[in-house]
Amino acid sequence: MAWFLNRYQCTRCDVEWEDEYSCMVDDECPQCGRDFSPYDSIDKTFAFVEDDRGVFMVEISPDTAEYDPAYEAFGPFADRKIAEAFAADRGWSL
Ligand SMILES: [Zn+2]
Structure with missing residues (x-):
């Protein structure tokens, strides 16, 4: 299971862009179409989300995710700890 926010920069056009995907893939520059590898990648497989009731949900992108994170939510939990x-018990870490 994995979900990444990838950051790219085109060295020719000096353009920066971001894209989310299930792995650290190359992406095309939106201006010139050349492929670039991400210069930075943020693992967004897990997220702790506080909702408007003040409770926490754990969101996980499952193994089957490919074109969108398909987050599965667990909870609610009374606080972030x-x-x-809950996540640590399952071997999930941020
Ligand atoms: Zn470019």
């Missing part, structure tokens, strides 16, 4: 303990 409990949510983190």
